[in-house]
Amino acid sequence: MSDSTIQHHEERRDVTFRVHRFNPQVDSKPYFDDYTIKLERGITVLRAINYIKEHVDSTLTFRAFCQAGICGSCAMRINNMSKLACTTQVWDELEKAREPGVIKIEPLRNLPHIKDLVVEMDPLVGKMQKYSNWVDSKMPESNWGKKEFLVSEEEFLAYDKATDCILCASCVSECTILRAHKEYVSPAVLLKSYRMNVDSRDSMHDKRLADLVQDHGVWDCTHCYRCQETCVKNIPIMDAIHGIREDAIERRGTKDTSGARHAEAFMEDIEKKGKLVEATLPIRTNGLAWTMKNLLPMAVKMVIKRRTPPPPPLVKASKGIDALRKEFREMTSHVGKDHEKKSGE
Amino acid sequence: MKLFDIVIVGGGGAGLYAAMEAMKTNPGLNIAVISKIYPNRSHTSAAQGGANAALANKAKDDTVEMHIFDTIKGSDYLADQDAVEVLCSEAPKIIRELDNMGTPWSRMDDKTIAQRPFGGAGRPRCCYCADKTGHTILQTLYEQCLRKGVIFFNEYFALDLSVDGSSSRGLIAMNIKTGKIEAFPAKTVIFATGGYAKMYWNRSSNAAGNTGDGQAITYRAGIPLKDMEFVQFHPTGLRKSGLLVTEGARGEGGYLTNALGERFMKRYAPEKMELGPRDLVSRSLETEILEGRGFDSPAGSFLHLDLRHLGADLIKSRLPQIREMCMYFEGVDPIDEPVPVRPTAHYSMGGIDTDNFGRTVMQGVYAAGECGCVSVHGANRLGGNSLLDILVFGRIAGRAAAEECQKFNPSAISEAELTEKEQELRSFMRPQGHYERYGALREELGHTLGMNVGIFREASKIRQGIADIESLKERFQHVRVFDTGDIYNTNLTQVLELKNMLDLAETVAAGALVREESRGSHTRTDFPTRDDEKWHKHTVYTIEGKHPKLGYKPVTMGRYELQERTY
Ligand SMILES: Cc1cc2nc3c(=O)[nH]c(=O)nc-3n(C[C@H](O)[C@H](O)[C@H](O)COP(=O)(O)OP(=O)(O)OC[C@H]3O[C@@H](n4cnc5c(N)ncnc54)[C@H](O)[C@@H]3O)c2cc1C
Ligand code: SF4
Ligand code: SF4
Ligand code: FES
Numbered sequence: 001m002s003d004s005t006i007q008h009h010e011e012r013r014d015v016t017f018r019v020h021r022f023n024p025q026v027d028s029k030p031y032f033d034d035y036t037i038k039l040e041r042g043i044t045v046l047r048a049i050n051y052i053k054e055h056v057d058s059t060l061t062f063r064a065f066c067q068a069g070i071c072g073s074c075a076m077r078i079n080n081m082s083k084l085a086c087t088t089q090v091w092d093e094l095e096k097a098r099e100p101g102v103i104k105i106e107p108l109r110n111l112p113h114i115k116d117l118v119v120e121m122d123p124l125v126g127k128m129q130k131y132s133n134w135v136d137s138k139m140p141e142s143n144w145g146k147k148e149f150l151v152s153e154e155e156f157l158a159y160d161k162a163t164d165c166i167l168c169a170s171c172v173s174e175c176t177i178l179r180a181h182k183e184y185v186s187p188a189v190l191l192k193s194y195r196m197n198v199d200s201r202d203s204m205h206d207k208r209l210a211d212l213v214q215d216h217g218v219w220d221c222t223h224c225y226r227c228q229e230t231c232v233k234n235i236p237i238m239d240a241i242h243g244i245r246e247d248a249i250e251r252r253g254t255k256d257t258s259g260a261r262h263a264e265a266f267m268e269d270i271e272k273k274g275k276l277v278e279a280t281l282p283i284r285t286n287g288l289a290w291t292m293k294n295l296l297p298m299a300v301k302m303v304i305k306r307r308t309p310p311p312p313p314l315v316k317a318s319k320g321i322d323a324l325r326k327e328f329r330e331m332t333s334h335v336g337k338d339h340e341k342k343s344g345e
Numbered sequence: 346m347k348l349f350d351i352v353i354v355g356g357g358g359a360g361l362y363a364a365m366e367a368m369k370t371n372p373g374l375n376i377a378v379i380s381k382i383y384p385n386r387s388h389t390s391a392a393q394g395g396a397n398a399a400l401a402n403k404a405k406d407d408t409v410e411m412h413i414f415d416t417i418k419g420s421d422y423l424a425d426q427d428a429v430e431v432l433c434s435e436a437p438k439i440i441r442e443l444d445n446m447g448t449p450w451s452r453m454d455d456k457t458i459a460q461r462p463f464g465g466a467g468r469p470r471c472c473y474c475a476d477k478t479g480h481t482i483l484q485t486l487y488e489q490c491l492r493k494g495v496i497f498f499n500e501y502f503a504l505d506l507s508v509d510g511s512s513s514r515g516l517i518a519m520n521i522k523t524g525k526i527e528a529f530p531a532k533t534v535i536f537a538t539g540g541y542a543k544m545y546w547n548r549s550s551n552a553a554g555n556t557g558d559g560q561a562i563t564y565r566a567g568i569p570l571k572d573m574e575f576v577q578f579h580p581t582g583l584r585k586s587g588l589l590v591t592e593g594a595r596g597e598g599g600y601l602t603n604a605l606g607e608r609f610m611k612r613y614a615p616e617k618m619e620l621g622p623r624d625l626v627s628r629s630l631e632t633e634i635l636e637g638r639g640f641d642s643p644a645g646s647f648l649h650l651d652l653r654h655l656g657a658d659l660i661k662s663r664l665p666q667i668r669e670m671c672m673y674f675e676g677v678d679p680i681d682e683p684v685p686v687r688p689t690a691h692y693s694m695g696g697i698d699t700d701n702f703g704r705t706v707m708q709g710v711y712a713a714g715e716c717g718c719v720s721v722h723g724a725n726r727l728g729g730n731s732l733l734d735i736l737v738f739g740r741i742a743g744r745a746a747a748e749e750c751q752k753f754n755p756s757a758i759s760e761a762e763l764t765e766k767e768q769e770l771r772s773f774m775r776p777q778g779h780y781e782r783y784g785a786l787r788e789e790l791g792h793t794l795g796m797n798v799g800i801f802r803e804a805s806k807i808r809q810g811i812a813d814i815e816s817l818k819e820r821f822q823h824v825r826v827f828d829t830g831d832i833y834n835t836n837l838t839q840v841l842e843l844k845n846m847l848d849l850a851e852t853v854a855a856g857a858l859v860r861e862e863s864r865g866s867h868t869r870t871d872f873p874t875r876d877d878e879k880w881h882k883h884t885v886y887t888i889e890g891k892h893p894k895l896g897y898k899p900v901t902m903g904r905y906e907l908q909e910r911t912y
Contacts, residue, residue: 025830040643042585042676054784058827058836063382066552068588069673070480071386087673114522115833121383122499125491134488135447141369145442148400150456156449163449163474163481167385201447 011041013101015090017048019060020106023115033057034102039090045103046074046085062117072166075173075232076117077106082170084232108173110182124169127185131211133192136204155200162195162240164233171227171237183216187227187237190218194240197247209248218244348530350374350750352516353743354503354559355537356384358479359714359735361486363535363743364495370747378490379498379518379529381554381838385487388539388552389735392479393591394463395471396732398436402453403460407468409433416730417905419465420723421865421875423572423883426903428701428719432730435737440472443736448485449474463729464592464623471729476591476666479732501527502838503558504766506534506566507758512708513566514755517766521838524831526767528758532750533709535742536563536697537735540715542576544846544853545690545799546791547644550582550589554842559716561845563697564852568705570886571718571898573695573849574856577726577866578800580626582689584647586674590686594667595619597659600651601630602683603638609648624725624866627688631800634687642685649683688800692731694722694866695853698885698898703742709753713742720883723900724865773840779825783840786817786824790843790850793817798854803870807858814850818891821847852886852893859895860884877907 014036022030035052046064053060062085063073069087076085079096085105093103111119139149171187178184185193193212197205212218221241228237351367353360356378364378378384401407412433417424444450444458451459451474463471474481490497500521507514507528515531541557543549564570581590595601601619603609610618613629630648633639639646652660657680660668664679671677671684696718703711703719714735721734773779790813797810821844828836862876863869881900886893 023830023832025832044674047585053836054782058782059830061828061833061835063835065382065386065554066388066391067586068391068552068670070390071382071388071552073382073386089673089676091676115830118833120522125383125499128488129491132492134492135485136492137446139445144445145438148441148444148458151450151452152456153452153454156452159449160475163484164477166390166480167383196447199447201445 011091012038015039015048015094016102017052018102018104019049019052019116021060021116022113023059023061024113032104033060035060041091043090044086045078045088045090045093045105048090049085049105061115069232070166072168075108075168075170077104077108077173079104080106082108082173082230084168084170087232108169110172110175110178111169119169121167121169123182124167124172124186124188127189128192131185131189131193132204132208133189133196135196135199135202138201138203149201151200158198159195161235162191164235165191166233168232170232171230174226174230176222176224176226177220181216181220184220185212185217187221187241190221190244191235191237191240194243197244206251209244209251212244213248213252218248346527346529347375348532348755349377349515350531351376351533351535351743351746352529352531353378353535353537354380354516355387355539355714355716356380356382356487356497356499357387357537357539357714357735358389358483358486358732359539359716359739359742360384360387360535360537361483361490362736362739363537363713363746364490365486365493366740366743367747368493368495370744374747374750377496377498377529379501379503379516381500381502381521381558383499384490384497385483387483388555389483389732390480391550391552392482392732393476395461395473395478395729396436396440396482396736397463397466397470397727397729398440398472398733399433399468399470400437400440400458400460400472401470402455402457404468404470407470409436411467412436412470414905415466416721416727417723418908418910419725419727419730420721421725421910422877422881422905422907423575423723423864423900424721425701425719425901426905427901428721430903431701431741432719432721432733432737435740436733439733439736439740443482443485446485446489449481451475463727465727466729482732482736498529502841503538503562504770504841505562506707506710507762508566508707509756511706512753512755513710514758517758517763519770519838521833521835524834526763526770528763530755530758531709532753532755533711533746535703535746536560536710536712536716537714537739537742538716540693540696541846541849541853542690542693544790544850545576545587545794546787547585547587548582548687548791548795548799549587549690550579551587551690556842556846557693557716557849558842558845559712560697561848563705563707563710563712564848564886564888566707566710567888568707568710569698569896570849570852570893571695571698571883572720572723572856573693573852573886574854574860574884575694575722575724575866576690576853577692577694578624578627578688579691580623580630580688581650581686582691583671583675584642584685584687585644587689588670588674589689589691590650590667590670590684592623594650594652594664594684597652597663598655600649600654601626601686602649602651603633604640604648605638607638609633609638623728624868627800628868630686630688635801639687640685645687647685647687650679650686651683652679653681653683690795690799692726694718694720694724694726695856698883699742701741702745703738704745709750709755711742711746713738717742724867770837770841773824773826773837774829776825779823781820781823781825783824783836783843786820787839787843787846790814790817790846794850794853798850798857801868801870802857804858807854811851811854811858814847814854818847818851855886855893855895856884875910881907 462469536559538559543551543555697712793813883898
């Protein structure tokens with residue numbers, strides 16, 4: 001028979017939510033409350049904690065608004081990962097739970113705590129202001145409304161993805177540098193800054209860029225990729241960070257900060273000395289993985305831009321350098337060929 | 346706090362445009378925006394489709410005049426024609442202005458702003474940015490307000506107007522982060538607090554906070570509301586949450602089926618089937634449910650939107666967002682299972698009665714956006730006209746307030762009034778006589794509205810609805826706020842929102858009962874046709890004692906005579 005005889009079947013089970021509680025008015029320190037409720041499959045974490053608030057404990061406090069993954073209100077840490085409660089299925093989280101049947105819920109990190117799952121968003125807004133996260137139109141305001149700018153599809157695509165950001169602050173919560181330095185610009189603000197800087201209608205690119213290369217700016221990022229892995233809208237945040245850095249080196253050279261100088265030294269090693277000298281590399285201080293992710297792509301791009309044929313890295317083999325050398329060869333192999341072609345013409 | 350020239354309540358598209366325009370009109374003014382959530386989170390961000398403007402980028406022969414006609418016809422001739430003229434002739438300007446300040450728009454090959462076809466429009470004139478138009482408009486306006494240094498009071502909950510006879514002294518609001526009740530003395534107050542369709546609760550596509558706060562505040566202050574009975578329903582909301590599955594799913598060939606496995610649209614629109622007009626499809630789904638051919642579940646009866654026959658490839662390539670939504674919010678993968686859907690309350694046409702400049706009858710009080718009713722949507726708004734409405738009339742209200750504020754000299758808001766307000770809120774926290782849980786009341790309100798004042802209306806059912814609302818209001822007196830703290834007390838704010846919804850629900854039901862005709866979104870099974878002789882007029886509600894008193898206002902006509910509305 002057809003659908004009609006099949007009753008809609010839903011799996012049900014008990015689920016425990018272990019929720020971070022803290023009300024500064026009465027509590028001296030934070031603690032966890034366990035709430036166990038019976039739920040059916042298909043319920044989101046937000047619906048579950050809404051249920052708890054309505055039926056079990058009305059003092060439980062969190063933000064939520066659209067319930068549809070659009071407004072960015074409901075970001076919280078669920079099983080040690082920052083994400084939106086309204087787009088997270090309880091059943092999926094049960095699979096990730098460390099303790100069977102228990103889902104842990106905590107507030108976002110790296111922003112001042114207000115109560116239970118609510119954190120202060122003003123610092124983020126403050127940084128948006130500090131880094132001029134707005135288009136400063138090339139058109140004087142008195143002319144607005146008369147004529148539209150002509151913008152190619154290509155120009156639009158440059159910032160399209162970045163404008164998906166809903167300022168939920170999940171990436172902010174997971175950022176490694178922010179853990180240590182609260183003044184750090186923040187991944188979402190870098191993303192927005194980049195979005196403004198590639199908009200052909202904007203007029204304050206240079207000022208914004210000058211701000212971004214100062215202390216706590218774009219060079220402080222460790223390239224840990226945590227923000228990008230966290231982003232609830234799957235925005236390639238690292239492309240924005242790379243984009244700002246390349247732009248900075250191109251337009252401002254390497255005078256700005258030690259981060260830029262690192263990249264420069266690394267490149268010089270390759271270009272001028274024709275080899276990688278371990279001592280000048282930040283491998284020892286930052287680790288091999290860091291160097292590979294952070295400096296290698298940048299150096300390769302610089303080399304490619306300058307069209308210098310990359311000499312083979314000649315270094316006394318150490319374990320770390322070996323891997324780096326291999327990676328470098330692969331990444332630059334086509335540049336040599338291109339160059340040969342060019343000079344042969 | 347010192348006296349403000351303009352206090353804007355609401356940080357959605359309407360509020361932010363008002364703020365920008367007011368600063369532009371007179372940069373020397375002391376302006377504040379108060380919002381119960383961070384402005385960028387406002388419900389304007391939920392609008393995906395786009396905003397209408399006769400730019401004629403796509404259809405070269407499109408004109409403002411055609412846009413005007415489509416809007417008036419769409420409204421079932423209840424819109425005021427002079428207001429519609431303002432809306433449509435300002436439209437191209439406002440879209441270009443948004444572009445000039447940095448709003449991302451999808452583009453056509455010739456680099457101009459892209460436009461797509463939309464329901465009820467004779468030409469493709471809906472300007473969009475992928476499927477995130479509202480979001481990008483709101484982001485841009487927020488960014489521009491930060492650029493201009495607009496002062497924001499974020500996470501402040503507006504409670505009431507302070508009224509002195511027939512004029513306003515300003516606003517009373519609660520700082521959510523501290524719980525403190527604060528006065529915002531102001532020469533002018535602009536309400537831009539969004540719609541009230543959330544009163545249908547689980548049967549609504551709206552955000553949790555679209556509770557009609559501004560409408561309720563002004564109504565309590567003696568300002569009239571207008572056309573409250575007109576609430577638009579969208580055919581395919583997800584069963585559990587009411588969230589929208591956009592029309593694209595049916596456009597790609599999705600079927601609507603009932604518990605008998607029938608494609609039931611063959612009964613209602615044998616030719617167009619699933620692609621009939623929005624209100625007709627909504628009524629068809631509702632009929633199937635009422636006649637017992639739906640599926641039962643703890644979350645209520647529902648029908649199936651079946652996409653399985655489209656195949657995994659098509660679903661993944663053309664409907665990725667819809668698939669994601671079904672998985673996130675319903676736990677159902679449309680590749681393997683049909684999606685549970687039912688009609689959902691979507692938009693409120695009614696609101697605070699204003700003139701074409703956003704002025705209300707009270708001196709110094711303005712309204713704009715979905716919370717206002719100018720009226721440009723009449724009995725039914727067209728897709729893509731609401732974003733336009735909030736931008737155009739947000740801007741007009743901002744300018745009007747900036748130009749007029751110097752005329753007003755409001756008296757001071759007394760400490761006593763604040764203390765009284767504080768005590769009123771505290772009273773919900775007293776255990777004696779307070780035992781009701783707001784969650785239950787909220788759900789019952791949504792349920793009775795959906796059942797009795799929903800898509801199909803009829804005198805006996807509406808009377809039932811009115812009785813239910815009355816008894817819910819009675820029970821509300823006993824609602825308990827269990828969280829007795831000051832800091833970020835969402836238990837308290839949700840109770841206050843419930844109070845607002847209850848007050849407004851009464852006006853919606855009262856209007857539905859008196860309007861003995863069917864027009865636009867308002868369908869009376871006992872009066873199935875439009876009755877222009879008796880009902881070609883606006884309903885107006887003022888509070889008298891505790892209940893609404895009804896009055897009427899003529900519709901402003903213009904070039905377009907009454908016609909039957911057929912598509
Ligand atoms: C799912 C969905 C899709 C839609 N798609 C479209 C579309 O494609 N095209 C279109 O034209 N329209 C669309 N609409 C309608 C349109 O989005 C809304 O009508 C419009 O965005 C309302 O804007 P607003 O500025 O009036 O209010 P909102 O954006 O709702 O903003 C209200 C503001 O008021 C504040 N506020 C409310 N109460 C208080 C209080 N008590 N104290 C302090 N502040 C308060 C809030 O914080 C918020 O900032 C859609 C609506 C929905 C629900
Ligand atoms: S990559 Fe940079 S911005 Fe992103 S989380 Fe790591 S340190 Fe933070
Ligand atoms: S970048 Fe992604 S994670 Fe970060 S705030 Fe924006 S949407 Fe959220
Ligand atoms: S409630 Fe809006 S993103 Fe979750």
